[in-house]
Amino acid sequence: MRDPTNDRTLRAQLNRRARGFDFPGDRPLPAFVFEKLGPLGPTAGFYWLVSRPDAALFAVSFDQERARRHSCRVRPVVAPRFALRRAVPAQCILQGCAWLVDALELRDLGFGGVDPAATGRPAYHPSPMLKLYIYGYLNRVQSSRRLEREAGRNLEVMWLTGRLAPDHKTIADFRKDNGSAIKKVCARFVELCRKMGLLAKASVAIDGSKFKAVNSRDNNFTQGKIQRRQKQIEESVARYMSQLDTADRQTVAGEEPSETVLLTKTRLKEKLAKLEEEVKRLAAIEKALLASPDKQISLTDPDCRSMATSGRGSGMVAYNVQSAVDTTNHLIVAHEVTNVGTDRSQLATMAQAAKAALRSDNLDVVADRGYFKGEEILACEQAGVAVTLPKPQTSGAKSAGRFGKPDFVYLAKDDVYRCPAGEKLAHHFTADDDGQKMRIYLTKACRTCPLKGQCTTANERRIKRWEHEHVVEAAQTRLDQNPQAMRVRRETVEHPFGTLKMRMGATHFLMKTLPKVATEMALHVLAYNLTRVMNIVGIKPLLAAIRA
Numbered sequence: 001m002r003d004p005t006n007d008r009t010l011r012a013q014l015n016r017r018a019r020g021f022d023f024p025g026d027r028p029l030p031a032f033v034f035e036k037l038g039p040l041g042p043t044a045g046f047y048w049l050v051s052r053p054d055a056a057l058f059a060v061s062f063d064q065e066r067a068r069r070h071s072c073r074v075r076p077v078v079a080p081r082f083a084l085r086r087a088v089p090a091q092c093i094l095q096g097c098a099w100l101v102d103a104l105e106l107r108d109l110g111f112g113g114v115d116p117a118a119t120g121r122p123a124y125h126p127s128p129m130l131k132l133y134i135y136g137y138l139n140r141v142q143s144s145r146r147l148e149r150e151a152g153r154n155l156e157v158m159w160l161t162g163r164l165a166p167d168h169k170t171i172a173d174f175r176k177d178n179g180s181a182i183k184k185v186c187a188r189f190v191e192l193c194r195k196m197g198l199l200a201k202a203s204v205a206i207d208g209s210k211f212k213a214v215n216s217r218d219n220n221f222t223q224g225k226i227q228r229r230q231k232q233i234e235e236s237v238a239r240y241m242s243q244l245d246t247a248d249r250q251t252v253a254g255e256e257p258s259e260t261v262l263l264t265k266t267r268l269k270e271k272l273a274k275l276e277e278e279v280k281r282l283a284a285i286e287k288a289l290l291a292s293p294d295k296q297i298s299l300t301d302p303d304c305r306s307m308a309t310s311g312r313g314s315g316m317v318a319y320n321v322q323s324a325v326d327t328t329n330h331l332i333v334a335h336e337v338t339n340v341g342t343d344r345s346q347l348a349t350m351a352q353a354a355k356a357a358l359r360s361d362n363l364d365v366v367a368d369r370g371y372f373k374g375e376e377i378l379a380c381e382q383a384g385v386a387v388t389l390p391k392p393q394t395s396g397a398k399s400a401g402r403f404g405k406p407d408f409v410y411l412a413k414d415d416v417y418r419c420p421a422g423e424k425l426a427h428h429f430t431a432d433d434d435g436q437k438m439r440i441y442l443t444k445a446c447r448t449c450p451l452k453g454q455c456t457t458a459n460e461r462r463i464k465r466w467e468h469e470h471v472v473e474a475a476q477t478r479l480d481q482n483p484q485a486m487r488v489r490r491e492t493v494e495h496p497f498g499t500l501k502m503r504m505g506a507t508h509f510l511m512k513t514l515p516k517v518a519t520e521m522a523l524h525v526l527a528y529n530l531t532r533v534m535n536i537v538g539i540k541p542l543l544a545a546i547r548a
């Protein structure tokens with residue numbers, strides 16, 4: 001291999017070739033500096049880095065054939081610094097990303113690597129790493145391996161990171177190790193939005209959506225799934241045994257079986273052996289499953305759960321992401337990743353998180369009927385949150401064609417219910433129903449009522465009233481007074497979920513376990529909010545707010 005530093009012919013050739021490149025603001029080339037990079041492969045020869053004092057860099061490759069012909073190939077590999085500046089316009093979202101990270105006190109937020117350790121090589125500073133991740137989540141490049149590639153070839157990323165090109169393990173470790181700090185950055189941006197006046201109205205819509213985990217459906221087990229799989233295996237075993245019998249019958253007694261029969265029998269026996277292994281595997285999984293608290297096991301990501309989705313009969317192995325979205329500008333004010341399949345117990349937590357983020361004394365919340373739970377609505381009321389949500393129709397009487405509870409009117413003044421026959425049901429006693437105090441209302445008039453067949457199958461109709469029912473009624477009254485609330489809810493909260501899922505692509509989360517998935521979601525939410533603010537106010541007010 002020829003060394004251009006010691007070969008005048010090659011140096012002349014190289015100089016001539018390199019001058020052929022049209023670099024903006026080019027000046028007469030001073031002497032090159034050669035630096036050996038090393039072999040690239042068995043046929044590629046060697047690459048040499050050739051740099052100019054103004055940092056324009058080229059790579060020169062030599063292979064055996066070119067070396068013989070005193071020829072080389074020269075191509076730029078890293079653009080000059082001035083070109084990097086030109087690669088990022090002064091008014092683009094990347095400027096907002098860079099300014100935002102530069103304005104953060106990363107040490108106070110809990111990022112590691114701000115202060116180098118006393119020994120060893122200093123770690124990458126969290127600033128370029130955080131910028132790299134925000135860039136990735138803004139541009140649908142969430143994987144650490146793809147971010148590694150972008151850091152080496154993408155001018156915008158080079159500008160953001162100052163040409164640092166960490167390897168994928170370093171990039172992945174940053175996200176893994178700084179989860180709580182990344183979530184704080186997301187919260188800080190919400191605070192910035194509030195200071196910019198983008199969250200002036202204390203009104204949010206709360207909803208949850210299922211986001212796919214990395215765990216496949218085949219690697220998630222419930223008791224029902226195991227039983228179904230065991231049944232399938234039993235059927236397969238019976239089928240293979242029958243095929244074995246058929247193969248045996250094809251051989252006449254006393255004769256050697258043909259080669260085809262032998263091959264068929266070998267194949268069937270292999271399949272039966274595999275099924276036997278599968279039975280043992282399922283038995284071990286069932287044992288672990290029965291010992292787990294929620295009788296469900298996910299083998300790849302232990303925290304995710306099989307959840308029903310809005311599609312009839314469909315489900316996915318997923319996380320349930322809760323979000324509170326501002327009804328004016330559709331910014332995500334608060335979010336939470338859970339592995340609980342239903343929304344029923346999330347309302348108070350999310351409403352209080354949104355109220356804290358908005359720093360408001362009062363808050364209006366609109367949610368769908370999936371959030372209806374008396375205790376949650378009561379907790380919201382006590383926290384100064386006015387909830388608007390419809391009551392689900394779960395009345396068995398109504399579905400059986402009889403009068404439902406909504407057909408009975410509560411008269412607060414007299415503490416009685418008026419029934420469809422005009423009779424008054426008075427309070428008779430109080431019962432404990434699953435920890436809730438229920439007041440029971442009834443009337444003796446039922447026995448002679450002509451509408452009894454449409455009302456009850458018992459001697460008399462009984463109406464239950466929770467001791468805090470007035471809180472639930474107030475939520476329904478708010479909805480009756482504002483029938484547009486449900487449309488506003490849908491338009492508000494479906495917007496960010498749609499955008500987030502579109503950015504995530506076919507696979508939603510890339511990481512495993514709840515804390516890491518929560519970090520990923522915080523980055524997605526930060527990127528969504530950043531884009532949204534840019535779209536609403538533009539870059540200049542954003543930069544001014546960051547500077548302030």
Ligand code: SF4
Pocket residue numbers: 419420421422423443445446447449450451452455456460461
């Ligand atoms: S059955 Fe009783 S509660 Fe029902 S309509 Fe008749 S009187 Fe009213």
